[in-house]
Amino acid sequence: MAQFDARDLLDCYARGVFPMADAREDERVFLIDPERRGVIPLEGLHVSRRLARTVRTEPFEVRIDTAFREVVRRCAEAGPGRMETWINRPIEALYVGLHAEGFAHSVECWQDGELVGGLYGVALHGAFFGESMFSRQRDASKVALVHLVARLIAGGYRLLDAQFMTAHLTQFGAREISRADYRRRLATALTVQANFQRAGAAMGGAVALQMISQAS
Known part of the structure; x- marks a missing residue:
């Protein structure tokens, strides 16, 4: 992996593969091309009534x-229910490199000056590849995801790749598709020139929900 840099990683995403590691302290990195892929719909995202109320009340300051x-x-x-992580230090460095070049972004939830939740991923043309999320306060990662989807809609994105299906994502309407279907969707998304910053630096909760509702 010594010669593998951020631009090489971007090429991997364009081919439909992504990196993982076995553990935080394991320096090895391998590429994954799963037979089944999780995707989150940008049209028809499911937001529960309870979560919608939380988003509207804006308990967190959402930053980008x-x-x-x-x-x-x-x-x-590591955290409750997750004793190990696939994000080792070489992978961390690759994403920091992509961020420096404008291809990786974070959606952050802050409370009283403290980072309490958020997510990050890679943006390439009309596709956004969601990588990971965390939460230290109830609903923080969920609020970040709602704001991410609203931002992707505003920016003209076509695909939100969740990589693997999880119980956490099914509540938003995420679904699993075949590798062939995923690659067709990816090919279409890569023809689009989307803009992650089109929505600006900040977006209120009510505006985010309205954008999602209009896209449904």
Whole structure:
């Protein structure tokens, strides 16, 4: 992996593969091309009534790209139900490199000056590849995901790749598709020139929900 840099990683995403490691302290990195792929619909995202109320009340200050490295590090930490992580230090460095070049972004939830939740991923043309999320306060990662989807809709994205299906994502309407279907969707998304920053630096909760509702 010594010669593998951020641009090589971007090429991997364009081919439909992504990196993983076995453990935080394991320096080895391998590429994954799963037979089944999880995707989150940008049209028809399911937001429960309870979560919608939380988003509207804005318990968190939602920021974009102000603490990217810290978000990655928090995602790499062990926690309840997750004793190990696939984000090792070489992978962390690759994403920090992509962020420096404008291809990786974080959505962050702050409370009383503290980073309490968020997510990060890679943006390439009209596709966004969600990598990981974390939460230190109830609903923080969920609020970040709602704001991410609203931002992707505003920016003209066509695909939100969740990589693997999880119980956490099914509540939002995420579904599993075949590798062939995924690659067709990816090919279409890569023809689109989307803009992650089109929505600006900040977006209120009510606006985010309205954008999602209009896209449904």
